[in-house]
Amino acid sequence: MNSNYTNTCTVYDSRFSCFEELTEEQVKFVERNKVKVLFKKGETICKQGSFASHIIYLREGLAKVYLEHSPRNLVLKISPSGNLIGLPSIYDGNNIFLYSAAAYVDSEVELIEINTFKQLIRENAKFAYRVINVLNENTVQIYGRFFCLTNKQLHGRVADILLCLANRIFKTNEFNLPLTRNELAELTNMSTESVIRVLKDFNDDGLIEMTGKTFKIKNYDMLSKISEVG
Amino acid sequence: MNSNYTNTCTVYDSRFSCFEELTEEQVKFVERNKVKVLFKKGETICKQGSFASHIIYLREGLAKVYLEHSPRNLVLKISPSGNLIGLPSIYDGNNIFLYSAAAYVDSEVELIEINTFKQLIRENAKFAYRVINVLNENTVQIYGRFFCLTNKQLHGRVADILLCLANRIFKTNEFNLPLTRNELAELTNMSTESVIRVLKDFNDDGLIEMTGKTFKIKNYDMLSKISEVG
DNA sequence: TTAAAAAGTTGAGCTAAATCAGTTTAAAAT
DNA sequence: ATTTTAAACTGATTTAGCTCAACTTTTTAA
Numbered sequence: 474m475n476s477n478y479t480n481t482c483t484v485y486d487s488r489f490s491c492f493e494e495l496t497e498e499q500v501k502f503v504e505r506n507k508v509k510v511l512f513k514k515g516e517t518i519c520k521q522g523s524f525a526s527h528i529i530y531l532r533e534g535l536a537k538v539y540l541e542h543s544p545r546n547l548v549l550k551i552s553p554s555g556n557l558i559g560l561p562s563i564y565d566g567n568n569i570f571l572y573s574a575a576a577y578v579d580s581e582v583e584l585i586e587i588n589t590f591k592q593l594i595r596e597n598a599k600f601a602y603r604v605i606n607v608l609n610e611n612t613v614q615i616y617g618r619f620f621c622l623t624n625k626q627l628h629g630r631v632a633d634i635l636l637c638l639a640n641r642i643f644k645t646n647e648f649n650l651p652l653t654r655n656e657l658a659e660l661t662n663m664s665t666e667s668v669i670r671v672l673k674d675f676n677d678d679g680l681i682e683m684t685g686k687t688f689k690i691k692n693y694d695m696l697s698k699i700s701e702v703g
Numbered sequence: 704m705n706s707n708y709t710n711t712c713t714v715y716d717s718r719f720s721c722f723e724e725l726t727e728e729q730v731k732f733v734e735r736n737k738v739k740v741l742f743k744k745g746e747t748i749c750k751q752g753s754f755a756s757h758i759i760y761l762r763e764g765l766a767k768v769y770l771e772h773s774p775r776n777l778v779l780k781i782s783p784s785g786n787l788i789g790l791p792s793i794y795d796g797n798n799i800f801l802y803s804a805a806a807y808v809d810s811e812v813e814l815i816e817i818n819t820f821k822q823l824i825r826e827n828a829k830f831a832y833r834v835i836n837v838l839n840e841n842t843v844q845i846y847g848r849f850f851c852l853t854n855k856q857l858h859g860r861v862a863d864i865l866l867c868l869a870n871r872i873f874k875t876n877e878f879n880l881p882l883t884r885n886e887l888a889e890l891t892n893m894s895t896e897s898v899i900r901v902l903k904d905f906n907d908d909g910l911i912e913m914t915g916k917t918f919k920i921k922n923y924d925m926l927s928k929i930s931e932v933g
Numbered sequence: 934t935t936a937a938a939a940a941g942t943t944g945a946g947c948t949a950a951a952t953c954a955g956t957t958t959a960a961a962a963t
Numbered sequence: 964a965t966t967t968t969a970a971a972c973t974g975a976t977t978t979a980g981c982t983c984a985a986c987t988t989t990t991t992a993a
Contacts, residue, residue, distance in 0.1 A: 540850050547850050564839035571843055594832050601831035602824050608838045609794035613801055615845065620770050620777050622853045623892050627950070654971060662853050664951055669972055685959085685971090857980070884941060894981055899942060915941090915989085 491603035506589040525562035534580020625703035632700040721833035736819040755792035764810020862930040
């Protein structure tokens with residue numbers, strides 16, 4: 474089970490859509506109570522501390538979910554298309570966003586009115602069960618990331634995020650990363666300079682091939698090992 | 704909302720019991736499908752990687768929930784009585800415990816058969832809604848702890864855990880801690896020596912009064928400040 | 934009630950990784 | 964096309980916090 478900790482500095486990979494469980498009528502109910510919004514790269518999708526009047530479904534794009542805190546934020550997860558953002562805000566006694574989210578690339582989201590969502594949970598147990606699944610998968614992912622950021626050293630963390638990007642986000646060994654080195658540093662909770670140094674090490678050792686923002690995983694096994702050992 | 708990050712190196716403080724939502728019949732159904740077990744201090748309540756055949760309700764005691772990984776574990780949370788352990792294991796496609804739990808003190812738990820629990824979720828939407836609440840509260844707590852361990856320095860982390868113990872676990876400013884310095888180190892993700900040094904600093908500066916395992920919070924405000932600043 | 938083991942404590946030295954201060958390159962803006 | 968700004972990179976320096984190696988106190992076991 475230790476492989477759980479490899480490559481978990483990552484995202485929730487939506488295997489289940491809770492919306493599948495809705496009746497036709499409920500689907501229409503959702504349609505009536507949602508709006509579609511486009512966010513440009515860098516824009517804030519939701520703001521920590523503001524009223525959570527809606528659940529956010531990321532239809533297309535890539536976003537980061539993070540806790541705001543000067544001098545440095547903590548990225549909780551990166552979220553590709555197909556994910557729900559803001560679910561933990563729906564618990565009773567709380568009506569504010571617990572975190573912020575921002576678009577890494579131009580993104581398309583659907584905002585679903587929160588009481589609509591809550592009502593669906595209360596009246597459709599199967600839907601609720603799916604939501605619980607989504608929440609739990611998410612929790613597991615965050616645990617992996619928690620472990621990664623607290624117990625792995627720099628090389629392990631960078632290896633981890635590279636594997637994550639290749640496996641879970643872009644789903645290919647060669648990808649063009651829409652993040653700056655700075656954003657990569659925020660994501661791995663390290664300094665920009667350290668990110669650059671570690672990437673250079675990997676490049677020099679032939680583990681990756683890197684030209685600017687183009688990355689190619691050359692030695693998957695070795696990166697996995699580095700990620701595991703920390 | 705920044706006070707969110709103070710004193711969150713902590714536990715889920717169960718405000719809602721999901722079981723309140725059960726019908727009489729469902730309560731009986733649970734009664735038939737649960738067993739009561741006693742765990743001695745130090746004993747493993749559930750083991751990461753083993754089959755999760757049940758949900759664990761901590762009726763009495765104090766436990767840690769942690770990810771196992773040599774050379775050092777990561778404590779996800781400490782769990783006082785009234786908490787459910789093992790909820791994230793109930794998602795589809797997974798039937799193993801994602802983490803271990805161990806008793807800090809002699810503890811009494813109830814094991815509820817997992818399919819019983821799943822059935823309740825599917826057939827009682829209000830129960831499911833409560834479970835979602837519990838999961839979300841838990842998630843928020845973990846986020847706080849995640850932030851604490853990744854972004855705060857040693858003094859901030861120790862201040863945080865002391866406030867947490869006083870406020871959330873023992874609910875008094877003077878308490879006898881059933882943890883060794885070593886366990887405190889594991890909890891704050893620092894070395895035992897560092898824990899001792901920081902505690903000594905706090906003691907010397909009059910922020911706490913400490914004799915062996917007896918702790919007394921003397922300057923709550925200053926500790927809060929240290930916890931906030933990091 | 935004494936021995937053994939575990940927990941707690943202290944200081945010295947080391948190291949991983951941050952910060953700082955700069956240079957180079959690339960991307961926007963004029 | 965040229966200036967401006969931002970991002971990428973490099974080396975030197977600093978430092979927070981760990982490890983190590985002692986020693987003391989407390990707890991447990993014989």
